Amino acid sequence: MPIQIVGNSYSVGSAMSFFQAYSVRLVGFSVLALLLSYALKGDVFQSSFIDSLSFPELNTTSAEVLIIGGSHAGLSAALTLARHQIDVLILDSNAPRNKWKTPTHALPSWENRNPDDLRRASRKELQKTGFASFANTHITTITKPGANESMFVARDSQGGEWSGRKLLIAAGVEFVFPSIKGYEENFPDRILHCLFTRGLEYKGSRSAGLLAMGLAGSPHHSAMLVEDAQKFASTVTVYTNGDSKLGAEISATLLARGEENTVVDNRKIIQLLREPTGDSITIVFDDGGTVTESFLVHQPDTRVNPEIVSQLGLETNERNDIVTRMPFYQTNVAGIFAAGDCASPFKMIPNAIFQGSNAGAGIARELPRRITHNHIDRLADKETTWYG
Template identity: 30%
Template sequence: MTPDQPSDALIIGGGPAGLAAAMALARACYSVVLFDSQEYRNDTAPMMHNVLCNDGREPWFFRSTAMKEMMDKYDSITFVDTQITAARQINHGQRNAFEVSNQKGATWRGQKLILASGTRDILPSIQGYKELWGRGIVHCLFCEGFEKKGGRFGFLDLNSRDDLSAVLMSFRLADDGVTIYTNGKGIPNDMEIQEVFKIAISRGAKIDDREIQSFSEIPDADGIQVHFQDGTQEDLKVLLHSPPSVNRAADLISSLNLETVASPEGHVISKGPVGETNIRGCFVAGDTSTEAKTVNVAMATGRCFSFVTSICKHHVPH
């Protein structure tokens, strides 16, 4: 699409949410431009799990298969591999519209804008963590726990009451107990977090206050080693950790003046079940819009039928 020929919808993000939104709109014969930065939160994960018909599928294969199927069937979708760096609301004739551009200055216009750009995890600087993220170190037992069952399970910190459910679930999967590593910080003074630790300990979890130096793979085995500053080490089948995350489209969200949740993650607040934001015609889907950051949720928010009908309903002069 050219600036003089705006598409019906611009989608920023080529993950499950963006792909699902593109398919739903294409099936209603809307013209769609989907922008894919080629950066994905689960890029380091060897497989995706807990997704019907795709349990154990490589994330890259899932994305490429979805794209190929749409390219073969729906001629109203245009895929553009680029990172969108600017977005703004404009007037296009009698309608409000949106304009986006990349670092090279290429510009696209569309009647509606869908942010499905996902989130980015802020990984700790512990040696070996980044290399094991998505494999030996994971953030979700539903995504990775079954494949890692057996042996000892570990947790790096407990930061909120939300972490407790994963600890309790881990006892069903761990044959050799559960350890919570505080990395030299001890149990926080926060009363709510102390209650979480208390419940975990009452169920049998072990607390380890040693300071962590690094992580590595267990040679010739499935699992990771935790290396401590005192020279000791411990083997785990898997380490659970929920690092903080930020919205990949934080700059776009700020420039559009979208309302966000008052938290470090800052996901965009949607005004109803169809994902419309405080800016009429701008929608959010997937990790950009929720704390429930899973493939299933992303696809559901992207392809919701009411989402399509909302696009139709608002596709009139303002």
């Protein structure tokens, strides 16, 4: 059947005897052991219990390296730098892109687990090194080195100030949702932004729809996403949201790839509705028509903190990602590196870890001993038992 074109659219009392106190302590230890067992098991309770533990911050406001962003890319970079005995300051606003806490996928040893638990484990590991300190803060301004300056200076809205010789931007990005009523309410459980990290959970679906807009608004990209979605849904329809010219181009591209049974719908979308059962999503068009799909595929546009980008004079591309040079992810500004979601179209944890590790290596190479004057056994200096 040929491709179809549809429309144009968390004290003991002082009087107690010794034995009473002992009993209370015993009960207390038992409760604590129970709580820890839940945490170690990865139960639902784990998040609220560990969230109540504060990460002790070292009494310092400067380090060799400032890392803006304490998620997977920043933590990976910090670990790489720790292995070169370089001090880092990690400044984190605790606002990851995945605020919905969707499970981690495509990451060996962490499949289907809470991504925040991975961040907690990484932070605890870094604290043992003695080379990493943390500040939970939202950085608003960063001053780059001038002719007579040797340090980057980061400041927050409360007057806090931190400095470092090198700077890694690993702050991630924020989604910019399209102006379609109901879109945000259905994201990300019915609108999937990545079928490699979410698709399998929707296997066997009756139908799927691709929103050919923004990053998916090119014939080649749309065709690839159609073929991805076909692995999990019986039928896939492309919705161009009123762009009939794009619809025709997507149709031609699909035909050239040998895809002859894809429907392209060019009607204008005015609203997305969650079905009462929660297992599907309905598209409402401007002509009054509706279509219900099991899920939709669409990657929203993203945005890096525009103030920081502007202050530092960082180059960005058409996707609003920071432009870097491989393999160490230097930016166009000397001394500044970028890694993770803010510097790649592949916004997933394995990629963020990879980029962070490489950026950490690149930064370490720019901090030889002639510059840092660091002792060759700083672990002994810090009396840490982290390694060995």
